[in-house]
Amino acid sequence: MPTFVGRVAELRSLHRLLERVRAGGDKPGQCVLIRGRRRVGKSRLAEVFVQRAAVPSCFFTASRQRSGELALFAEEVRGSGLSGAALFEGNEPTNWDAGLRLLAQALPDDSVSVVVIDEFPYLVEDDETVEATFQKQWDRNLSKKPVLLLLIGSNLAMMEALNTHRRAFFQRATEMAVPPLSPAETANIVGAADSGEAFDAALVTGGLPLICEEWPTGASMWDYLDEALSDPTSALIVSAERSLAAEFPSEVQARVVLEQIGSGERTFTNIARAAGGLHAASASRTLDLLTDKRVVARDVPLSTRPSREARYRVADPYLRFWLRFVGPHLAEIERGRGDRVVARIRSVWTTWRGRAIEPVVREALARLLPIGDIDGPVVGGYWTRTNTPEVDLVGADREPVAKKITFSGSIKWLDDQAFSTADLKTLARKTNEIPGAGPETPLVVVSRSGVTAKGAALSLGPEELLRAFSASASAS
8 A cells, every 4th residue: 555644543443442452251242433624635545544454354345236236245255354254255135134144153263353334424415224233233243343443434423413312323333433644644644844834734634634734845836736636537626626516416405505604705694695585494405404514613712702794704724725616616727727726726815725724723723732831622713793703712621611811813814924012003993802812811822923913921923833733643
């Protein structure tokens, strides 16, 4: 396999669970529910784990074949390394209950094995009884074998729900979330020249391994974009369309609303208007669907006062980039005019990046704090309907309504302008308008190009922020 970067914690957890299976007991089997966004590398993680575990295994990927799914599963088992795979020869199960019962017989009794069911939500969507069937066969047969069962899914809401109260796998499975590669891991793969460029690469690729691996090692962002946008088959261009087609195969309205958010609309009213004048109820249902699927994030102002001024953003940085710059211009790219798309990106890159980096900085701060007297543990932002004021960073003791504001902060993410004394004065003035904050609230400044102002309680640049993501950025 190509070099595999990152996922140190996830691989360590899977190997630990495999050792637990090896240790035995009345029910040695272990089940893991693995969730993550599409194309984030869940299947690759499982493949690498199986390869390194070097034990008998079977890897099946559901594909929305409906009536043909069970036959494909039987075919995978027949071709697997399981000791009893031959039981499936000439013995075609007619339902999942029979198929899983036969799988349990095919598993070795005296050695550990791994069974992977990828895209598990597809099976549940096609037949609502499948979830209960898996649970029944797990309790009666599979868990009694020394097997590690990995159920993988991209439908985040469904995968999270599987292990909740009154659901089939409640208290029967371990949960594992596979996030995108961190900015530090992304930098490792693309060979970023410095910390600032590492974050640029993270905003373009979203930490999706397939796109990161396409990036020529050491190339600048603009060199990569010149190359990728001149090739209609590049991962940068096709990954989003494939993910959206799988996520929303028939929800046309969801795609339209998502496109409006990707283009820059953030408030409920503006999104509904831009999406063709949707009625409030339709817009609300669609936004609920998008947030349930974790495609869109809903942010509210963080302060000691409740607020209804919610804003929406595309949660995945890569999809946010694609919806703004690539998706609307696919026809141009297919005509061989990717150069025009790159020119369009160049013209607004600084402004777009300044907004796109905000959730990344907030995540980095949440990972880094406490630093000295500065603490969160919650990091958000604050705004009003008129954006007077609008504050990039707000620390608090809890959300959505805080008891205490712990700091206020500002982000200046420009290539050639340091954070100045005038910028700090502006931040201090805005801080006084945040409910729960005041003149004594510590000020935090984040700048891509350094800080010349004096008096901030904490100043951070790209190098310090990247360290927040470095713990898991070792190659394996």
